[in-house]
Amino acid sequence: MARKKLDTRSIGLDIGLAFVKWLTGAENLHYGYWKGLEVTAANLRAAQEAYTDKLFALLPDRPVRILDIGGGAGETAKKLLALGHQVDIVVPSPFLAERCRENAQGARVHECTFEEFTGQGPFDVCLFSESFQYIPLDQSLPKCLGLLADGGEIVLADCFRSERFKPDATRATVGGGHAIANFRKALESLPLDVVSQEDITEHTAPSVEIEQGLFNVLGYGLTRVDQELQDKRPRVRWALSRLLRTVMSDRKRARLDQRLNQQTRNRTVFAEHNTYVMMRLRSRG
Template sequence: MREKIDTRAIGLDVGLSFIKWLTGAENLHYGLWDGLEVTAGNLRSAQDAYTTKLFKMLPDGPLRILDIGGGAGETARKLLDLGHSVDIVVPSAFLAGRCRENAPAATVHECMFEDLQVDKKFDLCLFSESFQYIPVDIALQKAADHLDEGGEIIVSDCFRSKGFERQKVGSTVGGGHRIGTYRESLAALPLTTVSEEDITASVAPSVDLEQALFNVFGHAITRIDTELGQKKRKTRWFIKRALATVMSKRKRFRLHQRLMEKTRTADHFKANNVYLMIKLKPA
């Protein structure tokens, strides 16, 4: 039986390698752009500003922290440097490996958060752009179950606002639970909101920067396609046939849209999404 190619792992590997080359760190999260020009050269500064703001929400330490969906371990490494102890939950074998290399002092649990089995209690459960990948009620209840007395939960993530709509295929950033679903689930649980801050406008320029990057790739592809059309028509025909064989018409349309158009913008993001930094604690 032929093994299936793990395109997700390939994408993560390439994405993290590119980000590390560009910024020196393996962060794939949004940046905080207040006072910064929206350029690739400022991405590291914007992401560092986001992390600084996130860490200001932490209770007094040192803390036992459960970093849920810890990415490549960059946040955990910084938390360890501040004197906290960190357990990371990450379902991807590739990302678990990056966590072990970037934050060797952390304990890495390679599993879905829903499947986590651990006897430890924590002072803080942290969802930094990982909350959207877990069913709301499970995420909140399981996090609460892992808190020690006096513990807190931090959720920093994107939600779909009340006005969310897909006006065009691929044009809206789809990640995140509906904000109404989150509020309904929260109301049904013995948790209370300590603080909630809307930082949508501050992170939204990240969408413009990402789209600009895709357009750079699109420009390169267009330039190559034009040259092939003029000088290597048979080669161009075979390439187009090959793409049609391995990709559906819908996928080709979405790829073309991401590479050639400017359908995802900061303004569109602000109209359809809301990015919140939330602190919760057991009632």
């Protein structure tokens, strides 16, 4: 029997959701919009709410039918429903799908990837809130065009790799997404008009420092345990160190150290390698 591959993406999303809910009381997985806010963990919820307000300003001011693609835990859909919109959610994680059913009662939840989605349109809006980067470029926008009503719109908020992005074989680079140049090229070939677009990289970048702070606290705890073992249980520490070297390559251990004990994931590095865009795209029919 073939070994099943671990779904590390879903695991990471589920863990992140649990932490954010503990910290803020809400199950939002997206970045915050930090303009005018002090960058502290205490302000994360306010920053995420400011992000949602900015995103919703791109939506029609009347009730419409919305396809929320990659709907997280359903927090965004819950707010859309409260505004009178009809909402379908596409989410691949069983855990997140269950949270969507709990949080966004009244929405139709499709537990699948967007590529596998077989629901029927027409939708007035296809919404991507930090989910666009997980879908191949040759499938995301073209599939939306087949689901939109005449004159329907795609509202997209996500991170892209900027022209300045440089991959590093050793150190992980904060951020992600499609190359912005490839996205723009794909957009030019489709019957979509750019109604509006805004680069909000500067005001979303501080979010990575909140996340990094959490990992640094965890790293500090592990370092203290390591020091205590080295002083009082050197043989146990040696055995654990040898086990770690056996199961993890030098590259993976270097990246783990970077994640836990360094501050390379910061707003400056994020802004250097990424472009965060909010935009409206309208179908030509």
